[in-house]
Each structure stands twice: as C-alpha cells, then as structure tokens.
Amino acid sequence: MTAHSKSNTASRVLRVQSLSTHFDLGFAMVRAVDDVDFEVERGEILGLVGESGSGKTVAGLSILGLVEPPGEIIHGSVFFEGRDLTRMPDNEIRQIRGNRISMIFQDPLTTLSPTMRIGKQMQNVIAAHHRIARRDARVRCRDALGKLGISSPEERLNAYPHELSGGMRQRVCIAMAMLNEPDLIIADEPTTALDVTTQAQILQEIKLLRERTGAAFIWITHDLAVVSELADRLVVMYSGQIVEEGTAAEVLSAPKHPYTHGLLQSVPAHNRDLVRLPQIPGFAPTPVDRIAGCKFGPRCKYAQPKCQERPGLQGAVSGRLARCFFPLDETGDPAEDMR
Amino acid sequence: MMGTFLLYRTLQAFVTLAVVSIIIFLGVFALGNPVYVLVDPSAPADVVEQTIRRLGLDRPIYEQYGIFVTNALSGDLGTSYTHAQPSLALIASRFTATFELVLASLVIAVALGLPLGLIAGYGKNNWVGRTLSSVSILGISVPIFWLGLLMIIVFSLELKWLPTGGRGETVALFGVETSLLTLDGLSHLVLPAMALSLFPLALIIRLTRAGVREHSQMDYVRFARAMGIRPAKLLFAYVLRNVLIPIVTMIGLIFGTLIAFAVVTETVFAWPGIGKLLIDSIKVSDRPVIIAYLLFVVVMFLVINLIVDVINAALDPRIRLSGTS
Ligand SMILES: Nc1ncnc2c1ncn2[C@@H]1O[C@H](COP(=O)(O)OP(=O)(O)O)[C@@H](O)[C@H]1O
Ligand SMILES: [Mg+2]
Numbered sequence: 001m002t003a004h005s006k007s008n009t010a011s012r013v014l015r016v017q018s019l020s021t022h023f024d025l026g027f028a029m030v031r032a033v034d035d036v037d038f039e040v041e042r043g044e045i046l047g048l049v050g051e052s053g054s055g056k057t058v059a060g061l062s063i064l065g066l067v068e069p070p071g072e073i074i075h076g077s078v079f080f081e082g083r084d085l086t087r088m089p090d091n092e093i094r095q096i097r098g099n100r101i102s103m104i105f106q107d108p109l110t111t112l113s114p115t116m117r118i119g120k121q122m123q124n125v126i127a128a129h130h131r132i133a134r135r136d137a138r139v140r141c142r143d144a145l146g147k148l149g150i151s152s153p154e155e156r157l158n159a160y161p162h163e164l165s166g167g168m169r170q171r172v173c174i175a176m177a178m179l180n181e182p183d184l185i186i187a188d189e190p191t192t193a194l195d196v197t198t199q200a201q202i203l204q205e206i207k208l209l210r211e212r213t214g215a216a217f218i219w220i221t222h223d224l225a226v227v228s229e230l231a232d233r234l235v236v237m238y239s240g241q242i243v244e245e246g247t248a249a250e251v252l253s254a255p256k257h258p259y260t261h262g263l264l265q266s267v268p269a270h271n272r273d274l275v276r277l278p279q280i281p282g283f284a285p286t287p288v289d290r291i292a293g294c295k296f297g298p299r300c301k302y303a304q305p306k307c308q309e310r311p312g313l314q315g316a317v318s319g320r321l322a323r324c325f326f327p328l329d330e331t332g333d334p335a336e337d338m339r
Numbered sequence: 340m341m342g343t344f345l346l347y348r349t350l351q352a353f354v355t356l357a358v359v360s361i362i363i364f365l366g367v368f369a370l371g372n373p374v375y376v377l378v379d380p381s382a383p384a385d386v387v388e389q390t391i392r393r394l395g396l397d398r399p400i401y402e403q404y405g406i407f408v409t410n411a412l413s414g415d416l417g418t419s420y421t422h423a424q425p426s427l428a429l430i431a432s433r434f435t436a437t438f439e440l441v442l443a444s445l446v447i448a449v450a451l452g453l454p455l456g457l458i459a460g461y462g463k464n465n466w467v468g469r470t471l472s473s474v475s476i477l478g479i480s481v482p483i484f485w486l487g488l489l490m491i492i493v494f495s496l497e498l499k500w501l502p503t504g505g506r507g508e509t510v511a512l513f514g515v516e517t518s519l520l521t522l523d524g525l526s527h528l529v530l531p532a533m534a535l536s537l538f539p540l541a542l543i544i545r546l547t548r549a550g551v552r553e554h555s556q557m558d559y560v561r562f563a564r565a566m567g568i569r570p571a572k573l574l575f576a577y578v579l580r581n582v583l584i585p586i587v588t589m590i591g592l593i594f595g596t597l598i599a600f601a602v603v604t605e606t607v608f609a610w611p612g613i614g615k616l617l618i619d620s621i622k623v624s625d626r627p628v629i630i631a632y633l634l635f636v637v638v639m640f641l642v643i644n645l646i647v648d649v650i651n652a653a654l655d656p657r658i659r660l661s662g663t664s
Pocket of ligand 2: 056057
C-alpha cells in the first residue's frame with residue numbers, strides 16, 4: 001500500500017495495488033510483475049522506467065486486463081473509479097478500454113491493421129463505445145488527427161497504414177487512443193522506434209494534448225532522456241519490482257537507489273564529452289532466477305552483507321521511496337551508516 | 340491500373356500458351372503414332388497410308404505444329420479421332436460437369452471450413468480447436484475412392500436417400516448443360532461433391548485455424564483490443580480479413596488440383612466429367628483431345644491465377660496490380 005500518498009480519491013485516476021503478474025511456463029515461473037504498487041494522479045504524466053525486461057509492458061497490459069496466457073494476474077488490484085479492473089467481467093472492462101483508459105504500443109508499423117483504412121479503424125474505436133452517426137464520427141476522427149499536427153487529415157483517413165511513415169502512424173495511434181477522451185493513456189515506449197526528430201515532435205504534441213485535455217499518462221520507457229522532458233513523477237522498475245519512486249526532478253537529480261543512479265550515469269545527456277558511458281556491470285536477473293536478498297544486490301557496487309535480506313520500499317518523505325537498505329544521499333554517495 | 344494489368348496478363352498468357360503448346364505437342368508426339376489405334380494394323384497398306392495422309396501425320400513435326408497453330412487461332416483444336424466431334428466442344432461439354440462438381444465441393448469446403456477454422460482458432464487452446472485439427476488430419480489422409488464407396492453404401496444403398504451415381508437431369512443455361520438447377524441434378528451432385536470436398540475442407544480448416552491463431556498474437560489485434568473493439572468485430576473485420584489472403588491463394592491452387600483429383604471421384608460416382616474423357620483419350624492416343632485438354636487446363640490455371648490476384652489485391656491494399664509482379 002502506498003501509505004505515503006498525499007492524494008485523495010478525487011484527484012486520483014488509478015491505483016495499482018500489490019499487483020503481481022506471472023507467466024507459468026511449466027518449467028519455470030516468470031515473475032514479470034512482482035507486487036507492484038503505484039498511483040496515477042489526474043492529468044499527470046507518470047514515467048515508468050527500467051531496463052528492457054523489467055516488467056513495464058506487462059505492468060501496462062495488466063492494468064487493462066490484456067495479459068494473455070500463460071500470463072496471469074495472480075494477485076492484486078487495479079482500482080479505477082472505485083472499481084477493481086482485475087475483477088471486472090469481460091464486457092465491462094471492454095467498455096473501459098479505448099474509452100476511459102487507452103493503451104498505445106511501441107511499434108507503429110505493426111499496430112494498425114494492414115488491410116483497413118485509417119479512417120475506418122478510427123471510426124471503429126468510436127463505434128465500439130458510442131452510438132453516433134458515421135458522418136459525425138468521421139469529423140471527430142479528422143479533428144483528432146488535426147490535433148496531432150497531421151496535415152491534410154481528410155486524406156489520411158482514406159489512407160492505408162502502409163502509406164504513412166512510422167511517425168505518422170504513431171500519431172494516428174495516439175489520436176485513436178485519445179478519440180474518446182480517456183482519463184488515462186498508457187503509452188508503452190511509443191517513441192522508441194522513431195527517429196529523434198519525430199520523437200521530439202511527438203513529445204511536444206503530447207505535452208500540448210495533456211494541457212488541453214487533462215488526460216493522465218503512464219509513459220513507459222527505458223529512455224531517461226525522454227521522461228526527463230515529459231514526466232511529472234517517476235516509478236523505476238527492476239526485475240518486476242518498483243525500486244524507486246518520486247517526483248521526476250527528485251529522482252533524476254538525486255536518485256536514492258543505486259540502480260537508478262547507475263541508469264542515470266549511462267544517459268548520454270549527462271555525459272557530453274564522448275567518454276565511454278559507464279554501464280551498470282552485469283545483467284539484470286532473468287525473472288526466473290531466484291535471488292534471496294535484494295534483486296539488484298549481485299550488480300550493486302555498494303552491496304553489504306545486509307543486502308542478503310529482502311529490502312522493502314522505504315522512505316522518510318512522503319512519495320519518495322527506494323527499495324534499498326542503504327539509499328544514496330544527495331551527493332550520490334551511500335548513506336553514512338554503511339561505510 | 341487495372342487496364343494495364345489485364346493487358347499485361349493477357350500478353351503473358353499468350354506467351355505461356357505458345358511455350359506450353361510446343362511442349363505439349365512434342366510430348367504428345369512422343370506418345371507414338373496413333374494411326375494403328377485408329378486403323379486395324381492388318382488393314383491393307385494403302386488404307387493405313389490414306390489415313391495417315393488424311394490426319395496429316397506424314398508431315399514433319401514443325402509443319403504439323405504450324406497447321407495446328409493456324410487452326411487453333413481460328414478456334415479449331417482438331418477433331419477427335421474417336422468421337423468424330425471437334426475436340427474443344429467435346430472438352431467444353433464434359434468440362435461443365437467437372438467444373439460443377441469442383442465448384443460445389445469448394446463451396447461446401449469454404450462454407451464449412453471458414454467458420455469451423457475460425458471457431459477452432461479463436462480462444463487459446465480450446466478443445467474444439469484441438470478436436471477439429473486432429474479430425475481434419477483424417478480429411479487430408481483418407482483415400483477418396485474409399486470414402487466415396489463408403490458414402491454410396493451408406494447413403495445410397497442402405498438409406499436409399501441419394502442416387503448411387505451419374506449426373507441426373509440437366510437443363511441448358513446460356514447454352515451450357517447444368518445439373519445445378521434441377522432437384523434430380525442436385526441430388527446426384529451431393530455425394531460426389533461431399534466426397535471431393537473433404538480434402539479442401541480439411542485444408543481450409545487447418546489453414547484458417549493456423550491463421551487466426553497466428554494473427555491473434557499480432558500487435559494490431561492487441562491494439563484493437565486495447566481500444567475496446569468488440570470480440571466479434573475483432574474476429575470478422577480485423578483478423579478474418581487478414582487471414583483470408585493466403586486462403587484465397589490456396590483455394591485457387593486447390594481448384595486446379597481438384598479438377599485433376601476429380602478423375603477418381605468421377606470414376607467412383609460415374610460422373611461424366613473431363614477426367615474420364617482424358618483417360619480414355621490417352622488410351623487410344625486421341626491426340627486432338629489430349630492436346631486440347633492440356634491447353635484447356637493451362638488456360639484454366641492462368642484464369643484462376645488472375646482471379647486470385649485480383650481478389651487478393653482487393654483484400655490487401657499492399658498488393659498492387661502491377662504488370663511486373
Ligand atoms: N508472453 C510471455 N511469455 C513469457 N514471458 C514473458 C511474456 N511476456 C513477457 N514475459 C517476461 O516478462 C518479463 C517482463 O517483460 P516486459 O514487461 O515485456 O519487459 P519490459 O517491457 O520492461 O521490457 C520479461 O522477463 C519477459 O521475458
Ligand atoms: Mg516493453
């Protein structure tokens with residue numbers, strides 16, 4: 001439970017509570033998401049960061065009940081407007097998806113159906129949730145494309161996905177996700193597959209959209225440079241668990257967890273003089289590995305005997321948490337008591 | 340674009356036909372001199388001589404080919420040695436029966452196979468899917484003559500529901516005799532069409548199931564689900580449309596194969612189709628019929644391929660009907 005939370009229910013869109021999603025592969029159990037808690041405030045952009053394989057996508061899919069077998073939510077709840085999405089019947093959660101909560105994905109080249117016109121796919125998203133005349137739906141689709149800075153939107157509606165560039169297609173996906181004016185959009189690395197220029201443009205457009213619509217975002221990425229521009233708050237995941245949480249400014253300027261610290265060290269923006277970027281040594285444990293103590297322990301340069309035990313998420317200040325017995329201080333050094 | 344496409348394909352078809360006709364001509368030539376099939380070998384030499392000259396068999400092969408092509412261009416593919424009828428007319432009349440049979444069995448296969456394949460592929464690891472896919476292996480491996488005989492025994496001899504064979508009553512439609520429009524004709528068609536449909540049915544079920552399963556994992560399906568698209572809409576408007584493309588191609592291929600397969604079915608059900616005609620003609624070296632048949636089949640394949648390309652282009656906007664593909 002996020003007891004630290006300063007938010008009341010009215011300003012909160014989503015609360016994820018003790019969520020665990022596992023993949024039973026028969027020979028092994030993959031704990032892709034392992035007891036995760038976080039909240040999303042109305043209109044905020046929450047950055048969900050971590051190396052590839054840390055469970056970000058599965059966490060996003062779990063919120064909307066989109067995890068497919070052998071994956072299964074084995075524990076926990078996702079509260080949206082006082083209701084638990086994980087216990088909702090199929091047809092009811094379908095009415096939430098794309099309507100109140102949307103999700104967009106990483107690869108814009110494969111995210112749209114190749115044999116259906118853009119306009120048709122967009123209209124279907126409206127028709128899935130509202131009874132509305134086709135002509136009005138079309139106008140809404142056109143406006144949605146226009147809002148994302150797509151030129152001649154009327155023509156785009158008649159285009160097939162393969163006729164548009166990757167950046168254009170991702171804009172179409174974002175426009176689709178926003179068509180029904182959802183309260184929350186889960187964006188799973190939507191700019192990772194795009195070139196930097198397009199990426200910067202889209203980030204800019206997202207900021208504008210957020211201001212205009214008040215929609216909240218969970219922005220999933222492994223790229224700290226992206227969230228540093230965009231996010232209000234950050235949740236850092238490592239091997240299926242949250243290891244650090246705080247406002248973007250706090251986490252980026254004074255990380256408490258050695259893992260976050262390591263991630264920041266390897267971001268090019270912090271290091272402009274073409275020096276080889278320090279990488280975190282070793283590899284993230286595969287989620288099937290059973291590590292007795294701190295999961296980051298084997299890669300942590302500050303690891304102590306105490307780290308053979310499991311650390312919980314802890315913090316003195318509300319909303320500022322780290323899963324570490326010896327959190328780093330503002331200077332990036334281990335806390336006094338461990339030296 | 341469609342116009343240039345059709346023009347290109349027509350030209351291509353003529354080139355193919357020219358090449359194939361030479362190959363066929365050489366091949367049939369190698370079958371041996373048909374004259375002794377037509378004339379009693381003990382007949383007087385001048386009778387044999389006369390027949391050879393009448394059929395033009397004394398000319399060199401290139402001359403024979405030249406005469407053949409000249410006649411062919413005016414629609415004359417020769418006269419059957421044994422039926423004393425223009426071979427093209429003979430084939431056309433027999434082909435209708437086969438075409439009807441194959442068409443009926445494909446309609447059965449598609450009408451049953453697509454829905455069953457969709458059900459089998461939809462949802463993860465459902466028992467319907469597993470059952471259907473193992474049963475469909477039977478459909479692919481059961482010999483058709485055995486199945487045909489079994490069906491005759493059960494439905495015709497024991498239950499007496501349907502006739503044992505033959506084509507039944509036909510009526511003329513646009514100058515073509517068809518059994519699709521009479522009750523008697525249809526009742527004769529049911530058993531052979533069902534027997535012949537088993538193989539394509541099994542294939543379509545398996546292909547549809549595999550396609551649906553494959554596509555259900557794809558990003559565009561996940562995204563559509565994340566947008567709240569209803570499951571039925573997702574299956575029919577999104578998945579099915581994409582799955583259909585390879586299936587259409589396969590149905591086109593199967594169509595031609597079934598025409599050839601039909602020989603067995605036609606024999607079992609005494610269906611007066613083209614398969615029997617071909618076998619008889621080969622037995623007696625009835626050259627004009629064999630050549631006309633083979634050319635007919637080539638044209639049929641060219642037409643089928645054209646239709647498949649056009650349908651696929653309609654289904655898949657990424658396929659362009661260009662002359663070069
Ligand atoms: N369909 C699946 N089957 C088995 N394991 C999976 C599946 N999907 C994800 N996982 C595992 O779950 C873990 C988290 O994956 P993911 O959420 O995709 O990571 P991220 O998005 O952070 O890169 C990974 O170890 C991955 O191997
Ligand atoms: Mg991911």
